[in-house]
Amino acid sequence: MEKLPLMPASNRFSAQTLLLVLAAGLLLWVSCRTPARPARRAATPAAQVLQAYQHDLRRLDSAVVRLHRAVTAGQPPGRQRAAFLAARRAWKRVELLAEYYSPSAAKALNGPALVEVEEFDQQQRLQQPEGLQVLETYFYPDLYAPTQRAEVLEQLAFVRSTLLSLRHTAASLAPTDRQLFDAARLEVFRVISLGVTGFDTPASPGLVPETAAALAGVAAAVAPYRGQLPTRPAARLDSLLRAAQAYLRRHPNAAAFDRLEFIVAYANPLSQRLWEAQQALGIAPFAEVRALRPDAASLFAPDAFEPMAFAPTTTAAVPVARAELGRLLFFDPVLSGNGSRSCASCHQPARAFTDGQARSVAFAGAGAGTGGRNAPTLLNAALQRGQRHDGRLFYLEDQAADVLHNPAEMHGSPTAAAGLLSRSPAYQKAFGRAFDRPPAGAATGAEVQAALAAYVRSLVRLQSPFDAYVRGQREALSPTARRGAAVFLGKGKCATCHFLPLLNGTVPPGFERTEYEVLGTPTRPNSRRLDADPGRGGATGIEWQKHAFKTPTLRNIALTAPYMHQGTFRTLAEVIEFYDQGGGAGQGLAVPNQTLPADPLHLSPAEKTDLRAFLEQALTDTTDLYRAAPARLPAFSAGLDHLNVRPVGGRY
Structure with missing residues (x-):
């Protein structure tokens, strides 16, 4: 091949220089024409949490796929159960944000394995449960039969489709710092009230590892904020998270797990540390009115709950004068049709606002009202989503009107009572103060209802020995x-219906609904006859809700005997024995829709004694109860002065 002659050195230099100049000019021209690309910014803490959530959702889906393969392949029972428990732990890791942003999907994935009917669905369509808790029944206590494999696979397909919905929602989320800290505290509250009590692990042994997974989700939700926190709150939060996980590792057995110690020493302080960290970061809580206040550092804080969240109007605080007026009305017999009975006749302060009767005495002393019900306590009645045993009324204002109208109770009306009260100068002034209006105006029936409701909302009592213990007073x-x-928290399964901390059926941590249970209550202890009261079924017309009653509070239960909606049981010992045997169905009664498990609890005599001691000693709060009644009632002027000798509280 012929070689080309080399370019002279001087010409080569000139050409290279020219090329460099041209290249430099081109780069300069491009830089002038193209805007500078900003440096890549680090993801915000909230964005990092969202990325971790999306990753954990994929891990949950993979865990469900592995469980599906184990079932399809007919793997040994131990391997199938291990795969199921792994899927449950993966769910707990994502529970925090799934429950916060996708509550409907979360309920579908992990709702109770109970047949339900939509409220007031007159077609009475039974909704069969689905999700992880239903799957649990196929693996525990015994493995499903081979003929049920198709059912298991169908449930797994449902779980995967619901997960697809969760992942789709996650792709469009834009969480804020405030939402994430709110969700983290709510998850700790969920662990306390539903997790460690076994509410969503009724049969499987995975309670403790699942609790650890839930707390790992909490840790992941706040980890990206670690660098922004001052040293002290960061160290306190990190230390407690590590200590809680270490405690769970040391006590993996659900049967022997000390739930109360875990709540007192770790879970309850953890929510307080999260609140401390949120405040240190300058993240303000939400200002909305909620049942559980957005600024509640602890589920057991004395002021954790806002009664006005359960009221028809939640936008403004109620004047103290309104509750004081309601107190006067509550003890005043002029509200009744015959001027003899008051609200306090059936709701006596010394009995925690009950009357000690199996069924309240009917109006005008017409005997022990057959067909009537037991008078429930009004202490903490403001902290529930339904009133009356059957929940047919939603608000306390409605309950006041219903009681005043009822011929068997007060046999009057709010309007009639208001007309009479308007003829008392003292009451006129009290109504003016209570409703911020001139006192000369006539009282109305609506104002009577509102004042009575305000008084009942003032009867929140959350200062029992149990509350003190959880707050750290170990004595x-x-x-x-x-x-x-x-x-109560463990073997007795009491807290799976009487939820902490209110110990009623208002479901935490949102406290947006109150549950109703079918217990199969007999006409009397050890009877083989089911009580005929239709309960909620009578209010809704739904057969499946027949014999269902609102789960009442157990607070102050030592003062509220007899028990159940019609006073079947005179003592707590009888109540405990009924539950130990599995309710009505466990005693042989035909109760096809019983929601209480019919399996016996097998409590020992010592455990029954201890449980009764807890109920009798730990849950009573009589703060100011014995000073509840006013010393005197407002006077009436001439023409009605005969009413001025009416007794406070009336007669019963």
Whole structure:
């Protein structure tokens, strides 16, 4: 090949220089024409949490796929159960944000394995449960039969489709710092009230590892904020998270797990540390009115709950004068049709606002009202989503009107009472103060209802020895009561219906609905006859809700005997024995829709004694109860001065 002659050195230099100049000019021209690309910014803490959530959703889906393969391949029972428990733990890791942003999907994935009917669905369509808790029944206590494999696979397909919905929602989320800290505290509250009590692990042994997974989700939700926190709150939060996980590792057995100790020493302080961290970061809480206040550092804080969240109007605080007026009205017999009975006749302060009767005495002393019901306590009645045993009324204002109208109770009306009260100068002034209007105006029936409701909302009592113990006062409970608390939270399964901290059926941590249960209550202890009261079924017309009653609070239960909606049981010992045997169905009664598990609890005599001690000693709060009644009632002027000798509280 012929070689080309080399370019002279001087010419080569000139050409290279020219090329460099041209290249430099081109780069300069491009830089002038193209805007500078900003440096890549680090993802915000909230964005990092969202990325981790999306990753954990994919891991949950993979865990469900592995469980599907184990079932399809007919793997040994131990491997199938291990795969199921792994899927449950993966769910707990994402529960925090799934429950916060997709509550409907979360309920579908992990709702109770109970047949339901939509409220007031007159077609009475039974909704079969689906999701992880239904799957649990196929793996525990015994493995499903081979003929049920198709059912298991169908449930798994449902779980995967619901997960697809969760992942789709996650792709469009834009979480804020405030939402994430709110969700983190709510998850701790969920762990306390539903997790460690076994509400969503009724049969499987995975309670403790699942609790650890839930707390790992909490840790992941706040980890990206670690660098922004001052040293002290960061160290306190990190230390407690590590200590809680270490405690769970040391006590993996659900049967022996000390739930109360975990709540007192780790979970309850953890929500307080999260609140401390949120405040240190300058993240303000939400200002909306909620049942559980957005600024509640602890589920057991004395002021954690806002009664006005359960009222028809939640936008403004109620004047103290309105509750004081309601107090006067509550003890005044002029509200009744014959001027003899008051609200306090059936709701006596010394009995925690009950009357001690199996069924309240009917109006005008017409005997022990057959067909009537037991008078429930009004203490903490403001903290529930339904009133009356059957929940047919939603608000306390409605309950006041219903009681005043009822011929068997007060046999009057709010309007009639208002007309009479308007003829008292003292009451006129009290109504003016209560409703911020001139006192000369006539009182109305609506104002009577509102004042009575305001008074009942003032009867929140959350200062029992149990509350003190959970807040760190270790001397507040006796050893017997403490052992009883362990039974209550564990083997007795009491807290799976009487939810912490209110110990009623208002479902935490949102407290947006109150549950109703079918217990199969007999006409009397050990009877083989089911009580005929239709309960909620009578209010809704739904057959499946027949014999369902609102889960009442157990607070102050030592003062509220007899028990159940019609006073079947005179003592707590009888109540405990009924539950130990599995309710009505466990005693042989035909109760096809019983929601209480019919399996016996197998409580020992010592456990029953301890449980009774907890109920009797730990849950009573009589703060100011014995000063509840006013010293005197407002006077009436001439023409009605005969009413001025009416007794406070009336007659019963």
